[in-house]
Amino acid sequence: MERHEALEIVQKQLTDHRYQHTLGVMETAIALAKQYGADEKKAELAAIFHDYAKFRPKEEMKRxxxxxxxxxxxxxxxxxxWHAPVGAYLVQTEVGINDEAILNAIRYHTSGRSDMTLLEKIIYIADYIEPGRIFPGVEEVRELAKHDLDEALIQALKNTIQFLLKKNQPIYPTTIxxxxxxxxxKK
Ligand code: DGI
Ligand code: FE
Ligand code: FE
Ligand code: FE
Known part of the structure; x- marks a missing residue:
């Protein structure tokens, strides 16, 4: 699927703010794919559709x-x-993307999972560091991502876990x- 077609489809699902975020994730994911030797086309499509289900009603996602x-x-x-696994499902059934590597990158973009593929790591990090993100700690992860994807991922997870602890929120076991x-x- 061509980029413009994918963007047209996803734009209808998102607010303008979330669409701008998606464009940032796309550019960042393609750059990381180039740098680390992942499939750039898969990175592009996974990034474009990663938040596809973000605005679906909770009842629909629960069902x-x-x-x-x-x-x-x-x-x-x-x-x-919820929007990550539900997004993978809807991108397959509504958009017709059947590539498991792309669908898994969407499925695990919020929680991660153990033994993540390179593409899954790229989408997780790109979602975290795209240029529109401004929260505390993001600059450190941007810097790490230039040299070591795993170190960037560890720092992003640490930040996320710390953020949730501070907000008195439970941590999803898969995140841990x-x-x-x-x-x-790590060696
Ligand atoms: O959809 P985005 O905002 O672009 O980013 P995302 O898919 O990474 O979602 C981030 C949200 O998910 C953020 O509000 C924190 C939350 N989150 C991530 N991991 C966990 C979590 N929330 C809980 N309770 N537990 C987690 O482990
Ligand atoms: Fe998301
Ligand atoms: Fe996102
Ligand atoms: Fe550097």
Whole structure:
């Protein structure tokens, strides 16, 4: 699928602010794919569609999680986590993208997972550091991403976990698993 066609499809699903974020993720993901030797076309499409389900009604997302036998513990956690796996499902069924590597990059872009692929890491990091992001700690992750994707990912996960702790929010187990897997692989 061509970039302009994909952008036209996703724009209808998003607010203008979220669409601008998506364009930032796309540019960042393509640059990271070039640098780290991932498939640039897959990075482009995964980035364009990563937040496809962001504005779906909660009831619809909940129904899809149950009907498609997605991990049930999602329903116990922040609804912000839902748009990633539901997005992967809707991008397949509504947009017709069947590439598992792309769908997994969308599916795991919020929580990560253990043993993430290069493409999954790129989308996770690009979502975190695209030029429109301005939160504390983002500059450090941008800097790390220039040299070491795993170190960037670890720092992004640390920031996210710390942010959630500060807000007295529960941490989704997969987020912790992602962090642990990366820490234990470090030499
Ligand atoms: O969709 P975006 O805003 O571009 O970014 P995202 O898909 O990474 O979603 C980030 C949101 O998800 C953010 O508000 C924090 C939340 N989040 C990420 N990991 C966890 C989490 N929330 C909880 N409760 N637990 C997590 O482990
Ligand atoms: Fe997202
Ligand atoms: Fe995003
Ligand atoms: Fe540097």
């Amino acid at each position: 899809i999680i149950l009907e498609q036998n997605m991990p049930n513990d999602l329903l116990l956690h922040n609804t912000e986590l 698993e992602t962090y642990n897997a990366l820490m234990m692989k």
